[in-house]
Amino acid sequence: MRYFSQFEFDTRLEWGENAIEHMAGDADCVIIVDVMSFSSCVSVAAARGATVYPYPWKDATATEYGDRLGAITASTTRRFEGEGYSLSPASLVKIPPQTKLVLPSPNGSALAFKARDSGAAVFCGCLRNLEATAIACAPFQHILVVPCGEKWPDGRLRPALEDWVAAGGIISHLAKRNLSPEAQAAAATFRALPTDVLRRCSSTCELVERGFTADVDLCLAIDTDDKACRLQNDHFVYV
Template sequence: MNPEHRQLEYGLRFDWGLRGAEAIAVGVDVAVVVDVLSFTTTLSVAADAGIDVLPYSWNDESAVDYARDADAVLAVRRSVAREGQISLSPRTIRESEVPSRLVLPSPNGSTIAFALASQVAVCVGASLRNASAVADWIVHEHGPGSRVAIVASGEKWPGGELRPAVEDLWGAGGVVTALTAAGWEGSLSPEAQMAADAWTAVSDSYEDRLRDCASGRELIVMGFPHDVAIASELDDSDTVPVLEDRVFRGQRTGRRLNKLRAQR
């Protein structure tokens, strides 16, 4: 890989998908995975509920074995979930009996987090719901000069190729913006600055933009408008899901943060 693609000279880096994550996470203090629709939004709702979440690459037969071996509930596919079952839909966590441990597969955010677990010392999950909490936690726990890689998970085309998803660009930009507001003092790569600029451009109308973007419209057509609404709960969560020993455990910042909302 071309070393320039790793953005090594910058303290705050940004890229897309699994390959991008593997490129920019080299030597960082914290990797941040963003998958707004829906893995990291659902992850944040689960963390708020006190659920330990195990990421996994995808929901196939191996996931059944993984969940059984981990003594965890396996989230089912969103399209087949019945009442009382948890899926990638964040609403199902709010409407179901809360398990202590949950395997939450997804082809994007969860897959990336699962892969990063063996590459980086610290990985956290961020969405619009907890962007300011994540930023505050990074600065408090790792310092204003910490090295941070932010990964927009994106989606997949039917053939498996990466489809950059604009909602993840906005979510990543929200984290970049919140980091600078929290006192982070490092240098931004042009890619990270671009993500921040994208968030600034839509921050006054992000709820409409989230509903109208391709992924938002897809979920609404599928019958999951509530998933888009939950993803729009800007800074409603003060919980930071931190990946430790392949398990995301929520760490609370101790106060509600509304930095992004205040900046709108």
């Protein structure tokens, strides 16, 4: 499998869980990119002074985990109206500073936990913090950027354009590095693709159809947050 590892390059890119399993062990830094919407939720909440605890399962154990931490557990049902928080970034825009929030996500959270277990530094990147993430990760020698993608109904990975473009945006800010062809391709896509194209991609169409246009606006905002989100033990900190 070594020929899939992009080992000769210091900045690498590959999709989803398999990237973590096969490539994180050779990386000093892993950047998890789940634009719609785990990474965007983390950035929105952290920018407002909340402490975000990722959790890899969307079941009753998430609430139990939150109770042990003395934290609020976000709802596993996406919503931005009513009380409480969820994987809707719009539900988090007024979260009070110092709130402890458990964010259950079998995608972004699960990959962040798996990457942490590899021993690498783990960051959570999205369109909202492209430059800040690149600046925070630049000191690391070997960087693995992981666009999470979405899931088809049968559970298989569905590559998501918004994750590919955001990954490329982060990479494009990592100047003077030896990029793998995969990383180069993502960066080239970010530079070439008009940002309004993402408003017509599959993931966006799904959210708009479900009534979450406000989430789309938050997720597609570029570099509105000026710091990066790094996983420190069991929670993300704003760095």
